[in-house]
Structures are given as C-alpha cells and as structure tokens.
Amino acid sequence: MLYHSSTADAIDNILDNGFTELNSWPRNINFLFSDKKVKYLGNFGIGTYAFWNNPKLSKFFIKKELRNTSDKHFKTIEFEFKKCIEERSQKRKVNVLKLCPNSPDLEYFQDYVEKYSKNIKRVLNKFEKANGKSKIKVAGAIIEYFIFYLKDENGKKIKVDAVCGTSTTNNVFKLDISDGIEYCIRNIKAIDNDSVKLYNENEDIERRR
Numbered sequence: 001m002l003y004h005s006s007t008a009d010a011i012d013n014i015l016d017n018g019f020t021e022l023n024s025w026p027r028n029i030n031f032l033f034s035d036k037k038v039k040y041l042g043n044f045g046i047g048t049y050a051f052w053n054n055p056k057l058s059k060f061f062i063k064k065e066l067r068n069t070s071d072k073h074f075k076t077i078e079f080e081f082k083k084c085i086e087e088r089s090q091k092r093k094v095n096v097l098k099l100c101p102n103s104p105d106l107e108y109f110q111d112y113v114e115k116y117s118k119n120i121k122r123v124l125n126k127f128e129k130a131n132g133k134s135k136i137k138v139a140g141a142i143i144e145y146f147i148f149y150l151k152d153e154n155g156k157k158i159k160v161d162a163v164c165g166t167s168t169t170n171n172v173f174k175l176d177i178s179d180g181i182e183y184c185i186r187n188i189k190a191i192d193n194d195s196v197k198l199y200n201e202n203e204d205i206e207r208r209r
Contacts, residue, residue, distance in 0.1 A: 018193030
C-alpha cells in the first residue's frame with residue numbers, strides 16, 4: 001500500500017476526482033541547463049511522492065513541508081498501483097525503477113553514473129549554480145539525467161512510471177539511516193484511482209494484525 005499526505009483541500013480533490021494530475025515532470029532534461037530554480041525536485045526526481053506501507057512517514061513528511069505555512073491541516077490517503085497500464089491499445093506492466101539495496105536497477109544505475117561521471121559533473125556544475133548544492137536536488141537531477149538516456153537492449157527508450165528507494169524521512173538527528181521506502185510517481189496512469197481512499201488508522205491497525 002502507498003500513502004500520500006497533502007493539504008486537506010488537495011486530498012479532498014483527489015478523493016472526489018481521483019489523481020487528475022501529478023507534479024509536472026519534464027519530457028526532456030533542459031531544466032538541468034537552465035539558470036532557473038527547479039520546483040518539485042526530490043531525491044528521486046520530479047513527481048508526486050508517496051511512502052510504501054508507512055503512513056507515519058507520509059505524515060511526518062507533510063508536517064515538515066507545512067511547518068512554515070498558516071494552514072497546517074492535512075490529510076492522508078492510501079492507494080495502490082494498477083497491475084497493468086493501457087497505452088495505445090496495448091497493455092504493459094507498471095515499470096518501477098528500484099534504487100534499493102541489492103536491486104539490479106541500483107547496480108546498473110551506479111555503473112552508469114560511474115561510466116558517465118565526467119558528463120554528469122559538467123551538467124551539475126551549471127545546475128548547482130541555479131539550485132545550490134542541496135544533496136536532495138543533486139540526487140534528483142542525476143536520476144532525471146539517467147532516466148532520460150535509459151534505453152533497452154534494442155536502443156528503445158524505456159518509460160519509467162515511478163522510482164523507489166530507501167529514505168531517511170523521519171530522522172531527527174539527520175543520521176544516514178534508512179527508515180522506509182519512498183516512491184516518486186511520474187506517470188499518473190500507474191495509479192489505480194479505484195483504490196484511493198482516506199487513510200483510517202483504526203482500520204490500518206486491524207489490517208496489520
């Protein structure tokens with residue numbers, strides 16, 4: 001199960017209409033070469049973020065996001081991915097880039113970054129001038145670069161619907177210790193809107209027994 005927290009108005013809109021849009025992500029990597037600051041760039045790229053099987057992390061995340069706003073009221077929803085995505089009258093499985101320990105995807109990503117490190121550093125030099133050297137934004141920029149050039153063995157571009165990896169969200173002392181799995185959802189078609197519902201803590205406790 002995936003958990004996403006946001007302002008009460010935003011969650012009410014999702015509950016009424018389903019996910020109708022995600023934080024916009026670029027169809028190219030021109031933003032890496034821009035002098036403007038990039039919005040919505042998290043450590044796993046640009047998209048809408050959710051947490052795997054951990055509503056507490058989702059709540060902690062939004063509390064942190066809203067700490068400097070006047071309205072700190074938020075809600076949490078739970079949902080699942082579809083089993084298949086239908087595109088151009090064809091069905092395919094949801095493609096998640098898994099950047100978790102012991103994952104083949106992570107190993108391939110690390111090899112790619114090492115192989116093209118000089119090119120990536122050149123790109124990051126300009127990106128950091130506009131966006132600073134935030135570890136989160138730099139990580140997100142590298143992942144966006146990697147996904148843009150990601151191709152299969154036949155040279156065909158691979159579409160990534162979501163990225164997941166370990167997070168250190170609820171970390172009071174900023175220790176480098178993972179406390180959960182975080183998802184960056186890039187493709188709205190991957191979300192099963194029929195599964196979306198308001199998170200109920202009591203129901204969750206019963207379900208986990």
